[in-house]
Amino acid sequence: MSDYGNDNRDREELYSVRVRAGKRTYFFDVKETRGKDLYMTITESKRNFDNSGNVNYSKHKLFLYREDFEKFEDGFIDATDKIKELMASGEYRDPIAERKAHDEANPPAEVDKDDVNADKEASSEDEVNFDDL
Numbered sequence: 048m049s050d051y052g053n054d055n056r057d058r059e060e061l062y063s064v065r066v067r068a069g070k071r072t073y074f075f076d077v078k079e080t081r082g083k084d085l086y087m088t089i090t091e092s093k094r095n096f097d098n099s100g101n102v103n104y105s106k107h108k109l110f111l112y113r114e115d116f117e118k119f120e121d122g123f124i125d126a127t128d129k130i131k132e133l134m135a136s137g138e139y140r141d142p143i144a145e146r147k148a149h150d151e152a153n154p155p156a157e158v159d160k161d162d163v164n165a166d167k168e169a170s171s172e173d174e175v176n177f178d179d180l
Contacts, residue, residue, distance in 0.1 A: 061085075070094050087111045 062077040074090040089109045096102055111119055133139055 085113050087116075 060076040060078055064075045066073040066075070070093055072092045074088070074092065076088045076090070077085060078088065079085055087110075089111060091107045093105050094102060095105060134141060
């Protein structure tokens with residue numbers, strides 16, 4: 048079957064990495080063009096809920112071609128270095144530190160070990176006990 052007529056969105060990934068980050072998931076997919084050149088798509092997928100509580104996802108995709116990798120990397124590193132510098136000034140919020148402080152102030156409730164054991168005993172009858180084999 049010929050690739051003629053297929054656009055880049057239909058190309059199979061040669062490599063893919065998924066990065067979960069809260070409500071967002073980022074996908075870094077390496078693909079090839081018909082001419083055997085490599086490129087990367089970076090996709091942001093964000094989970095949203097409508098008024099009825101139904102889940103939907105909004106996606107944004109960036110195509111990054113191999114000849115632009117170095118300039119993209121330089122720009123990305125420059126921008127992240129600037130963010131680190133600005134964060135060190137103390138003038139900006141730090142949501143990571145805020146989340147950590149919140150989690151430390153509100154630890155998860157302790158689980159009653161008797162409840163956990165009761166749940167294990169009430170589990171499926173199909174459960175295999177490997178000690179019996």
